[in-house]
Amino acid sequence: MAFHPAGRSADLADSAPTTDATVTTVASVVGADTVPTDADAVTLRSVLSATPSLRLRLGDTTVDLVDSHAVLPDGTVVLAVDAMSPTGGLLVATRGRPGAVRLDVTQLIPVTVRSRVRAKAWVRGTARRFDPGSLDYCDSDTILSLLDLPPVALWAVEPAEVGIVRDSHRLTVDIGAYRAARPDPLAADEAGHLQHLAQRHRDVVDRLAALVEPALTARSTRIAPVAVDADGIVLRAERPDGHTDVRLPFARRVARGADLVEGLRTLLAGATRH
Incomplete structure (x- = not known):
């Protein structure tokens, strides 16, 4: 698996530390030693x-x-x-x-x-x-x-x-x-949020995919939401030979599940502009 910051490495690499276990850090991708944080x-x-x-x-x-x-x-x-x-x-x-x-x-x-x-x-x-x-x-x-x-x-x-x-x-x-x-504020309900997105809001996932670098989406067979936490959502671009996880950070930290809609809405607005 590779981690790719949606073609905007400066913005995402400096974002708040991820609390999600699906996303690898840049250090681990290149084989460097990892230090617990x-x-x-x-x-x-x-x-x-x-x-x-x-x-x-x-x-x-x-x-x-x-x-x-x-x-x-x-x-x-x-x-x-x-x-x-x-x-x-x-x-x-x-x-x-x-x-x-x-x-x-x-x-x-x-x-x-x-x-x-x-x-x-x-x-x-x-x-x-x-x-x-x-x-x-x-x-x-x-x-x-x-x-x-x-x-x-x-x-x-x-x-x-x-x-x-x-x-x-x-x-x-x-x-x-x-x-x-x-625990992350969304941890307890993360599974429900992701399943709801994947099963009921395919249009939202497709619009969020516009924020992923075109070179990744062009080679992918599917884009799926695989993680969401208080700081952002992770989309997976699947290919026949592997996959790449892309983290899209929210503009503001989501403190509770009720605020998740606003966080996604802000991302969708950015996807529309993009």
Whole structure:
């Protein structure tokens, strides 16, 4: 995969740091070493918060948990696992052991395209029984997410080491940056936004494609929206022999899903002028 800044490298390369895992940086394209940034911490928090499932590793045992986790404001991951189940028994056995628990998440592009894996996130930490006192530091959305968990025992996994794997680069993210970061405002609803665009608003995607360098669109068989975050939208130009992802930044950061329409409208106005 290649990353191409829509033929305007000065404008897009200097835009706000991307929080999206599908777009490679210029450094990674040319094979340079990649250094984790605060944007990587935001990506990691976004992946953990938005994914419906994750893989729990306890020693040699691996269990897939679906709709059974939530993330607290400080980055602690809460798991809902029946203490009387085999998995619960393993959590009891490893409780308090530093780094004995590993969580893995694969982030996929939520529309039908080739090469759907954006990134793989991992968390290694220590499992403890969930402390109800933690609720005093949670916002209303976090409390609601905890209430949506299955009515079984809750376990808190306190992260000790976190990171992401993206474009064959393994990045260990600073734990302080991870705890201080917050998920991208659109992360939870990104899949719905992209699917709606791809299925119901093909005309909008085609108009946005006017902002992509003509040399790319001329060789492409399809243009598809593959990512959207608070700072912009990513279009993929697919070719028979590969694809190129192009990031189109919004004029202003989108703080909530309700503002996304305005961000797209501004881009469409630019596409019309273009």
